[in-house]
Amino acid sequence: MNGDFQVEHREGASRTGVLTLAHGEVRTPTFMPVGTRATVRALDSADLEAVGTQMVLANTYHLMLRPGAERIDALGGLHGFMGWDGPILTDSGGYQVFSLAAKVTEEGVSFKSTYDGTPVLLTPEEATRVQELLGPDVAMVLDELIGLPAPKDRARSAMERTLRWAERALNAHSRHDQVQFGIVQGGVDGELRAESARATAALGFRGIALGGLSVGETPTERNSAIEAAVSELPDDRVRYVMGLGDAEGVLDAVARGCDLFDCVWPTRLARHGKAITSAGDFNIRQAGFMDDPAPLDPACRCSTCARYSRAYLNHLVRAKELSAHRLLSIHNLTYTLSLLDGARDAIEAGTFSEFRAGVASGRSEGVSAGPF
Secondary structure (H helix, E strand, C coil): CCCCEEEEEEECCEEEEEEEECCEEEEECEEEEECCCCCCCCCCHHHHHHHCCCCEEEEHHHHHHCCCHHHHHHCCHHHHHHCCCCCEEEECCHHHHHCCCCEECCCCEEEECCCCCCEEEECHHHHHHHHHHHCCCEEECCCCCCCCCCCHHHHHHHHHHHHHHHHHHHHHCCCCCCEEEEEECCCCCHHHHHHHHHHHHHCCCCEEEECCCCCCCCHHHHHHHHHHHHCCCCCCCEEEECCCCCHHHHHHHHHCCCCEEEECHHHHHHHCCEECCCCCCEECCCHHHCCCCCCCCCCCCCHHHHHCCHHHHHHHHHCCCCHHHHHHHHHHHHHHHHHHHHHHHHHHHCCHHHHHHHHHHHHCCCCCCCCC
């Protein structure tokens, strides 16, 4: 059944599973590259397939403004538009609106288009309608996101409004080949997170997202919030931590029973010359890499590491060649996706604790940039 989630293996709270969607099965835990405007910057759909992507995220806010949901619908929906045959998830746009000083009322969110200044009102019903036109496999409900730290009364207000909006989104949703996910809020308050998780699950969503994290809290606070929410979630629903993409944070969440992740971090870092590797992260622009014949990461299986040296990539970054963005993005996504592949294999083998410790140990070593 569309939206079904089947747990396959467990080690402690960590688990592997299969999420069944209209455009295929997704084996979890896994990471979704972020294709905000129906593209992962510097990459095409063939690149995404090559690095092992199972599912891609696109953004409702940007696509409803440009090129427009109706236009994308007429061109075959997001799958036809971007030439991607696998599953797609769309964020409702709440995170982007959060950064635009938008006005939030019970009706919805009012803001001005970042493209031409046109006033826009995004309601739970409109976010649902737009995502039905875009045609992803998974559509997120509109939520109210707040920055952290925040007073408990402010976190409660946003959490309760998110629940009311979730009910409205459910009532507005009519596309049977598309699954809706609810969103848990509550800041870093364990009581609020648990309350929100219980109430969101009770609404009957096929998947549950943990929103409002990676916006100012410490890793300890984030982990506590995840634990509080997961303790109240049904075992047969996929659990998605929104906006979490660093290696340590993702493995922390996997260890607490979470399944699905996304973040712009791997590709955004790549565009700034930073490589994510099994021996730690580093900026390839450093002068010490100018004569380094080694690959970015000898342990990496990506096409960039198979063919190009650190010296060459250093040259591309310093010369501001656009190919640097693509080659580093391929590497960083391969590392991130492979990390989750490794976590799946380790959970199946009953060795996830050792795997996690090994990743942390390797990444703490650091990468030398030579004598310069």
